[in-house]
Amino acid sequence: MSKKLSIMDIPDEEAVWPGNPACQGCGGSIVGRLVYKALGRNSVRVEVASCAPGFMNIRVPSFYAPAFEGAAAFLTGLSRGYKLMGREDVVVAGLIGDGGTVDIGFQGLSAAAERNENIFWFTYDNEAYMNTGGQRSSSTPLLARSATTPITEKSRGKSEAKKNLPFILALHRVPYVSTASVAYPEDLVAKILYGKGLKGFRYMHIHAPCPTGWGFDPKDAIKVSRLSVESGLWPLYEIEGGRRFRLTYKPRELAPVSEALKIQGRFRHLTEEETDTIQRITTDNWDRLLALDGGEIC
Amino acid sequence: MKSEVMVGNKAVAYAVKLARARLISAYPITPQTTIVQYLSDMVASGELDAEFVNVEGEITAQMVCMAASITGARVFTATSGPGLLYMHHALHGTARYRLPVVMAVANRGVRTMGPDHTDLMAQRDTGWIQLYCENNQEVLDTGLMAYRIAEDERVRLPVAFGLDGYVLSYTAEPVTIPGQEEVDEFLPPYKGDYPVLPENFDAEIEEYKRHWSQGKSIDEPFTPLPADESFSHLTMVKWGGGHDLQWRWRAHQEAMTRAKKVIKEVDEEYGRRFGRSYGGLVDEYRCEDAEAVIVAMGTIASTARAAIDRLRGDGKPVGLVKLKAFRPFPAEEFARIGEGVKAIGVLDRNISLGEGGVAFNSIRSAMYGLDERPAILGYHVGLAGNEVRVQDITRIAERTLKAARGEKVEPLVTWV
Numbered sequence: 001m002s003k004k005l006s007i008m009d010i011p012d013e014e015a016v017w018p019g020n021p022a023c024q025g026c027g028g029s030i031v032g033r034l035v036y037k038a039l040g041r042n043s044v045r046v047e048v049a050s051c052a053p054g055f056m057n058i059r060v061p062s063f064y065a066p067a068f069e070g071a072a073a074f075l076t077g078l079s080r081g082y083k084l085m086g087r088e089d090v091v092v093a094g095l096i097g098d099g100g101t102v103d104i105g106f107q108g109l110s111a112a113a114e115r116n117e118n119i120f121w122f123t124y125d126n127e128a129y130m131n132t133g134g135q136r137s138s139s140t141p142l143l144a145r146s147a148t149t150p151i152t153e154k155s156r157g158k159s160e161a162k163k164n165l166p167f168i169l170a171l172h173r174v175p176y177v178s179t180a181s182v183a184y185p186e187d188l189v190a191k192i193l194y195g196k197g198l199k200g201f202r203y204m205h206i207h208a209p210c211p212t213g214w215g216f217d218p219k220d221a222i223k224v225s226r227l228s229v230e231s232g233l234w235p236l237y238e239i240e241g242g243r244r245f246r247l248t249y250k251p252r253e254l255a256p257v258s259e260a261l262k263i264q265g266r267f268r269h270l271t272e273e274e275t276d277t278i279q280r281i282t283t284d285n286w287d288r289l290l291a292l293d294g295g296e297i298c
Numbered sequence: 299m300k301s302e303v304m305v306g307n308k309a310v311a312y313a314v315k316l317a318r319a320r321l322i323s324a325y326p327i328t329p330q331t332t333i334v335q336y337l338s339d340m341v342a343s344g345e346l347d348a349e350f351v352n353v354e355g356e357i358t359a360q361m362v363c364m365a366a367s368i369t370g371a372r373v374f375t376a377t378s379g380p381g382l383l384y385m386h387h388a389l390h391g392t393a394r395y396r397l398p399v400v401m402a403v404a405n406r407g408v409r410t411m412g413p414d415h416t417d418l419m420a421q422r423d424t425g426w427i428q429l430y431c432e433n434n435q436e437v438l439d440t441g442l443m444a445y446r447i448a449e450d451e452r453v454r455l456p457v458a459f460g461l462d463g464y465v466l467s468y469t470a471e472p473v474t475i476p477g478q479e480e481v482d483e484f485l486p487p488y489k490g491d492y493p494v495l496p497e498n499f500d501a502e503i504e505e506y507k508r509h510w511s512q513g514k515s516i517d518e519p520f521t522p523l524p525a526d527e528s529f530s531h532l533t534m535v536k537w538g539g540g541h542d543l544q545w546r547w548r549a550h551q552e553a554m555t556r557a558k559k560v561i562k563e564v565d566e567e568y569g570r571r572f573g574r575s576y577g578g579l580v581d582e583y584r585c586e587d588a589e590a591v592i593v594a595m596g597t598i599a600s601t602a603r604a605a606i607d608r609l610r611g612d613g614k615p616v617g618l619v620k621l622k623a624f625r626p627f628p629a630e631e632f633a634r635i636g637e638g639v640k641a642i643g644v645l646d647r648n649i650s651l652g653e654g655g656v657a658f659n660s661i662r663s664a665m666y667g668l669d670e671r672p673a674i675l676g677y678h679v680g681l682a683g684n685e686v687r688v689q690d691i692t693r694i695a696e697r698t699l700k701a702a703r704g705e706k707v708e709p710l711v712t713w714v
Contacts, residue, residue, distance in 0.1 A: 042497075067361060067388050070361035077323070081369025081371050108361075111355075114354075
């Protein structure tokens with residue numbers, strides 16, 4: 001399990017170049033910067049179609065896997081290739097959006113996890129296809145508005161719950177699965193430093209607020225992510241060996257979900273009843289995780 | 299050197315083993331399946347020192363090969379029919395990065411299980427070199443030549459070679475297996491082009507900056523890898539290009555053109571070293587003094603040899619042209635052949651619906667520049683694995699000869 005870090009323990013060296021053409025307040029940019037700060041420069045980066053190839057200028061060999069569905073396979077090929085070169089020390093990492101993870105890339109991802117490929121997968125989850133204009137993915141949360149789940153008389157946003165990828169991958173019994181948030185960089189870095197020391201398939205699912213797609217003031221990106229964690233909407237945890245579960249951050253008391261929801265345009269349409277529904281599901285989920293904390297998932 | 303009676307799929311596996319491939323990734327599909335099994339046996343027994351990646355689908359198989367090839371590994375995959383269609387997207391990626399991936403395709407129809415060439419010929423615009431084989435010996439030999447062609451500095455393109463499903467993949471014939479030492483001399487180890495190790499990154503970027511600055515104002519600020527990926531830029535440094543995005547298509551097309559020469563050279567060298575060669579792009583059989591020729595691909599060419607022998611025995615001046623390389627397309631060869639004959643009959647075991655036989659149309663197009671063009675007749679044969687017999691081909695050749703002798707032969711295109 002990861003060791004607790006203070007913000008002062010985060011490495012000073014930047015792996016990104018200055019300058020960034022992403023939207024103001026982009027959570028994905030912060031993810032890229034933190035991930036490669038923690039991984040260091042003896043690593044490579046794989047991306048598929050998403051926002052990140054457009055904005056991340058990271059000083060490691062970078063590959064655009066030329067098929068949206070092919071990230072896990074491309075990572076596999078690189079990892080096996082470095083093994084053949086006798087260079088297993090190179091960390092083969094993917095910086096993949098939620099669409100490339102939960103939807104179109106899922107078959108290959110599941111297969112790579114099952115084969116326990118020696119790769120480190122980072123999902124920066126902005127909860128929709130933000131690079132193509134904010135269409136729904138299976139990572140879009142319940143009742144959120146998106147470009148393809150509009151708010152009309154007949155439609156109240158997304159009618160299904162978010163797909164729980166970290167648990168699905170944990171059930172592949174891979175060495176390490178974790179969640180993280182840009183608002184808790186010391187937690188995020190601690191988990192990467194721990195994961196870096198392991199061999200085999202490692203997965204991190206990171207909350208990456210998107211001001212453009214979610215409809216909030218760019219200055220509030222960290223606030224949105226913090227409130228999501230504080231309210232239990234985005235729990236921070238890690239799962240080792242596909243079984244041992246630990247919450248890495250436990251708020252003394254959960255903040256109401258409305259705090260996080262009300263500052264996001266994609267939830268502005270929510271009625272009090274709908275907010276209550278989300279609150280009930282979130283509290284219930286948090287209670288389940290608390291019960292698992294320190295034990296095994298199944 | 300020794301001989302063994304083996305099915306086509308085993309001949310493929312022997313080629314891969316003799317080529318000392320370092321990584322194999324494939325997904326099983328009939329009638330390619332046993333290629334994967336033979337290779338997994340070879341890797342498991344230690345006969346072949348390679349990574350074997352059992353994947354969950356064909357796109358993945360191709361993506362794994364693509365990425366491993368970037369790191370400098372000699373790689374191999376194999377598929378068939380619908381599996382090849384599923385791989386289509388990734389085929390473009392491998393070609394885009396100019397990687398010398400080699401793939402065997404046990405040709406299978408895309409609507410039925412029977413053998414036809416539509417699966418691979420439908421990939422004609424992906425930028426892969428395509429070679430077709432007529433017997434199991436040619437399968438093994440082509441597998442070895444494929445790596446030499448793909449890795450040639452003047453080419454650097456992926457190569458697919460086809461063997462007709464069942465007719466070759468599951469049918470045993472005697473095959474001569476070249477010795478490992480001879481193969482090692484013919485095919486030295488592959489070393490990748492791209493220095494993709496993290497410690498080389500800063501130096502590569504400097505090189506990229508120098509490249510970028512060519513033709514640009516020196517005062518213009520350097521933007522580090524804008525909106526793209528460093529590897530892609532590195533390939534651009536190697537293969538030329540820069541700001542003109544169309545340039546890479548042009549460079550690829552030029553490599554395809556150069557590949558025509560390389561395929562012929564490699565085939566000749568293979569002949570010198572191993573005593574077997576296949577004509578390079580096309581194999582001309584009994585074409586001397588022919589008034590008409592027929593054109594066939596894959597195992598139909600093998601059947602056609604018997605038909606040509608029969609007709610020549612009857613004194614009928616008909617020859618066979620086996621189309622071995624479909625991409626790059628040997629238009630110059632056909633123009634030369636077209637100058638010497640009065641009619642060409644093209645047998646297509648494939649179809650581009652709405653236009654017809656792909657080889658028929660390409661060959662007709664190759665004749666356009668001739669002052670005196672021969673008659674070009676098209677024959678749809680063997681689709682979905684329909685049997686093609688010697689007597690069918692004899693009739694086709696006789697009909698083509700009639701056209702060569704000025705008789706009116708209609709329609710131009712027929713279904714056999």
